Amino acid sequence: MEKLSVVVPTFNEKDNVENLAEQIGAALRGIDYEILFIDDSTDETPEVLKRLSEKDSHVRFEHRVGETGLATAVIRGFRLAEGDFLACMDADLQHPPAILRPMYAALRSGADFCIPSRFIPGGSDGGLNWYRKLVSATARHIGKILLPCLRKVTDPTSGLFMFRKECIENADLKPVGWKIMVEVLAMSEYSRIIEIPYCFQDRNSGESKLSSKVTLQYLEQVFSLMKRATKRSGIIMIRWSEEFTKNMVKKYVG
Numbered sequence: 001m002e003k004l005s006v007v008v009p010t011f012n013e014k015d016n017v018e019n020l021a022e023q024i025g026a027a028l029r030g031i032d033y034e035i036l037f038i039d040d041s042t043d044e045t046p047e048v049l050k051r052l053s054e055k056d057s058h059v060r061f062e063h064r065v066g067e068t069g070l071a072t073a074v075i076r077g078f079r080l081a082e083g084d085f086l087a088c089m090d091a092d093l094q095h096p097p098a099i100l101r102p103m104y105a106a107l108r109s110g111a112d113f114c115i116p117s118r119f120i121p122g123g124s125d126g127g128l129n130w131y132r133k134l135v136s137a138t139a140r141h142i143g144k145i146l147l148p149c150l151r152k153v154t155d156p157t158s159g160l161f162m163f164r165k166e167c168i169e170n171a172d173l174k175p176v177g178w179k180i181m182v183e184v185l186a187m188s189e190y191s192r193i194i195e196i197p198y199c200f201q202d203r204n205s206g207e208s209k210l211s212s213k214v215t216l217q218y219l220e221q222v223f224s225l226m227k228r229a230t231k232r233s234g235i236i237m238i239r240w241s242e243e244f245t246k247n248m249v250k251k252y253v254g
Helices: 017-027 045-055 070-080 097-108 130-146 180-187 212-228 242-252
Strands: 004-010 033-039 059-063 085-088 113-117 161-164 192-197 236-239
Touching: 004 017, 004 070, 004 097, 017 033, 017 045, 017 097, 033 045, 033 070, 045 059, 059 070, 070 085, 070 180, 085 097, 097 113, 097 161, 097 192, 097 242, 130 212, 161 180, 180 212, 192 242
Parallel strands: 004 033, 004 085, 033 059, 113 192, 192 236
Antiparallel strands: 085 161, 113 161
16 A cells, blocks of 8 residues: 655644644554644644654654744655655644545545545535635635636635645745645646545644734735646646445445
């Protein structure tokens, strides 16, 4: 079976990383995997990650000094990854680790990308407040209007996705800010995307990083990608139901 590398950018998530690694391990039982934490923290997160990597052979981490930013951290993780499949998820447990198993099954079934979505039947935004919903919806619609590659994707501004490593072999990734999946979808090579439903969860610990700076960086990124994005056509988009997803996990992962 193909090896999976799960890249997790961290910034002051000392109370979450051990729980996250444990849940990822449970979700990926029987699968060859590694977790790559790319850390920009100013708290005790690096010490926690060091202890975690010493007791769990699946865990690696790099603490960056003098460099910050979620998107650049994820790209760094992709470059260090040893897996055939690469996944990205947040450290705050709002992305449920259990979703990694059906994502892996989707790629084993032949997809180039798997993108869990809150906005297809079976999905949920976890009861976000009206402000978060407004910001999220505005970002999605701006992206879909300005970038054709996002128009078939129902949840294009999520930070939760998985893809085949070869998709980015020739990609000129120059990420800004936080919306790394937008960059990867715009710049990489692929032909088949599978969306599966998932339920966004409440933050386990720590604080949200949403800010006006993040919003401005997203707009900068989108306008840059309007000029740089790879021209493509004929992308196949497939959406799995909850029941079909369960059946495919049994077929391709067991």
